[in-house]
Amino acid sequence: MATSASRMLLLADIDEPGLCTLDVYERRGGYQALRKALQTSPEEVLEQLKASGIRGRGGAGFAMGTKVSFLPKGGMDKYLVCNADESEPGTFKDRELMQKNPHSLIEGIAIASYAAGTGRAFIYIRGEYVLQADILDGALREARAAGYVGENVLDSGHSVSLIVHRGAGAYICGEETGLLDSLEGKRGNPRLKPPFPAIQGLYQGPTLINNVETLTTVPSIMAMGGEEYAKLGVETSTGTKVVSVSGHVQRPGNYEIELGTPSREIIYDLAGGPPDGRQVKCWFPGGSSSPVLKAEDLDVPYDFNSMAQAGSMLGSGAIIVADDSTPILDVAMKVAKFYRHESCGKCTPCREGTNWTVKMLERIDEGEATPMDLDIMASVQEHIIGNCLCVLGDAMAMPIGSMIAKFREEFEAHIDAARMRRGLNGYAASEEALAAQGVFDA
């Protein structure tokens, strides 16, 4: 039910039957962008990428052109890795892109590898994406046969080998350095940065790592020109973005929007808003690792900087909506348990902090907590943020911290209600709050 505004570049032809085959893709103008790129110099392609202003679509939002230009020049082995380990809860945009339009990604990789001078490329796809990996493999065979990847692409002298590598199911392997370790055949643990992958990445070689969506956008940028692309969106967040909307909305799915679109339009106009009679209680604007926003934040424009100003982040571009039927404790528990399960265990604050947080939430639910535990929990989150080896710890601490800050009264009521169910004294929660917890129902 997407409106025209929701189908611009990436999703424009997405439902075209057979788009995943080379035949249909080429008929739709596929691989023209690659031909165009190869006729210019790598520097020119890089200029286009820089001019486009496109920021990484994986979560960190780092400008792609700048990242490419970090790769040292020279004849050493350089690598391009496409991060297709789409594991952030609520995010399913890359899946659709790879499943329905794999050639666009392959074309994007071919162009990016030309610009970055990387002769070897890998797509690291999450192991659960069996269908998508099979489709990619098939598309890759076609692209190789047609000379779009491999030795001497389209007689341009540029060569790039491309391999689809299937992960084995760990969230941490979506963290770029963890991904590299995993790709090298090691346990997927994040590495210390610096050195950054652009300097020392895969097999110690300079490595460009980009998300599926970013690379899939590259052919569009080449086709329309970087400056033209930059006219889409807003100043610091150019272009379009595929947003995965899920949770309590009537029409969950992927929607392509121009960055800067008011969030309310995405949640209500495109995704249909919460079920009738329900209100938005809180929403994650960028996957489960972004701090939650409340209903009053619905008018924040959906772009990188506005989200940061609102105290959250665009992240992977996955909006998860929870309506007022959802206890906040359940939301917190779900998030905390996920990150505890996925913490690699390498650094102390994340390993112990995620584990401790879950234990405290469980204590709240079992009626063994006091409001003081909320202070401890909040302080634990503060001690995690910024002190970890990678951002996984922050990914739990930021949303949990935001929930405690924004829904403290509800947590307190939950504590009291759970205590009273156990026959213990409550603390300060109001009767109203307790009623909302169903304390008086029985």
Place this chain on the structure above:
Amino acid sequence: MPRPEPNTITFTIDGKEVRAPENTMLVDAAAMGDVEIPVFCYEPKLGQPVGACRMCLVEIEGIPKLQTGCSTPVKDGMVVYTQSERVKTAQRSVVEFLLVNHPLDCPVCDKGGECPLQDITFGFGDGISRFIEPKRHFVKPLELSPLIAIDRERCILCYRCVRFSQELSEDYQLVLLERGAHSYVSTFDGHPYVAPFSGNIVELCPVGALTSRPYRFRARPWDVEDAGSVCTFCPAQCNVTLTVRDERALRVLARDNVDVDDGWLCDKGRFAYQSFHVDERVTEPLLRDGGQLRPVSWERALEEAAAALGRAGAHTGAIAAGGTTNEEGLLLARLLREALGSPHLDSRRAGSLPLALHRALGEPRLQAKVSDLEFAHAVLVLDAEPVDDAPILDLRLRKGVRRHGTQLAVASARESSLDANAALSVRFAPGGGAAFAAALAAALGAPGDGDSPGVESLARAAGAEPDAVRELASLLLEDGGPDGAGAEAGDRAGSEGAREIVVLWGERLTAGPNGAAGARALLGLADALGMGEVEGAGLLEIPAFANGRGLREAGVLPGVGPGLTESTAPGGGQTSAGSSAQSDPRDARGIAEGLAAGELSALYLLHCDPLRDLPDTELWERALAGATSVIAHASFLTEGVREHANVVFPAETYAEKEGTIVHPDGRLQRLRPAIARAGGSGSMRAEWQVIAELALRLGLDLDVLSGATASQRLLASVPFYAGLTLEEIAGRGVRWQERDAAAAFPSATLERGARDGGELAPIPPNAAELAGHRSVWDAPEVEFSPALEFLYPRAHAVLPLTYVGGEPA
């Protein structure tokens, strides 16, 4: 390869200006200004920092987030805070996180009192825990191996042990299983962690998670004293600290000496201290009486020994081995030469070399240091297996390859544990080392010349492929080698001048009928590779016996006096005793033949059981049976001593004795008594004292009244030790080559022709000398240490390739 020479810069830490070498990690740079940044996972010996524990977070001006001090290289003008509220909060929180799952069972933990976690908790923690939930539980303690217990509840997952196994010893056995808060250290499939260097993880562990099973519950830190010494269980002579309680050694720890051991120990060095205190130790003099060795008084034993030696006179032979000190060797040589008029003594395993070759091989310019193994462009391991001959060098070679891109080549008679790290491995037949070295010298002399006549025939004589010899030569001569082995190495060589090449060779190369040819071939290699002119290049021998080098320099060689001088005492022809055949100095094998033939009658053994330590058991069986009297200094009654000795004097272990030893690279190191001699008061005597007493009874006053005088006599006897004092040698030791007195070394002028391969005897068909590779693990101190006994090797034979191939050479 250039050793790092960093700039010195100035940075500010907590308001103090501190000077430090540029790019030192902040943790180390801070220490130079007396600022402590607490760490758990950081250990520079393990290579690159991992930044896992997050204990070392500091605030740096201009960087918004706190940074890990262990991984941030210090730069000029950097401004660092370790005491700001932000940093203190981070430190308190990391300690709190670490203690979330730590059992805090300090009162029953071996580590208590010497525990970094305890210290840092007191120093940087909050003193309270807000964690009231149940902690993580594991079954504990478990045997990680027969030597190590693991308590997973105490583990703070700092990764040190796993990194040691994966990146240092490269045994790849320890791994981290599961993830997140469920992570735990284990071997992959739960098999015991048995590896030559496994014990190091106990010392690396910053908590009580990995403990030594032999040491568990034996002492608390405040019960014990530390005593520094040097392990003499093998030629590597690692520096150690003994943990002593009530005059017993309870533990051995590494005493980090970057020029010797790099701070690591092998499991033998770490656990064989148990053999100091077992019932099998000989702790009093024994005399053969009615076919049995029985304890007797010192007076009786000395009397019998002196009488036996007096009767034999010039018909006495002597062999010193094992951890015999330089002083004991010197006194033994004087006893033999001056009191008995016998020139027959040796400290080499098999075969003597002409004095000129000893001098040429000992030439100071040609001597490589241990650290050269790490920084050389290329290292050739020649007829040696470091992990069996001098284990700790195995780690140093791996480090060079891993961290500095050293090209490693291994040429040996059997598979080597270093093969996987080597750019090239070449095999030759057992006993073919000398011929192989000669072939290599020939190939180096005529690089690229496929037709150089010697290479083909010498390689075949060695049982090696001629092409492999040429490939090795080209690897040593220029970069590239097989498959361009490392462009990285090429970059380095290009930026530097001369190529630094070290040849690490085993004494067996110069043993046997082709020993002299092997020595000449080595000198040919040194010539061809220009070692004498290149700093950082050279030869490094692994002697068969722990103090092999020291004993030779002290004059325990046939016809050779202290300082590799020509021995003029007896044997020069003008001795009082016997025919010229008897006065011709005999080497170890000559002594055996003399005893077997009745030409010699007495044998004096210092730390040597010929049946165990010397080749040709059959000959030695006859020799010992033929000897009228055998006097032995021994710690254990191994077969040869038990069956054949007439008088046994209890031998001191390194922990009990006083004296000096010489590392294979020329470093004089000092032993000092760490524990009282075994057997209780007066039961044992110092060995130098025993030799001096025997000499006195035989009419020679050696004029040594204390261990220190014995050392002074030694330092005065060897011209190139002149000027060294015991005080200097203590601590880290001193390489005599680095002192002015080294000029006094009696350099040999060998004619060029004498450096060629020369005449080679064909490898005899029985060259599969079964004991040719007796490893340091095959020793009584391993056999008699209860904890190590499981490592005592089973006998195995190595057959010459010529037999395997069915084609006799």
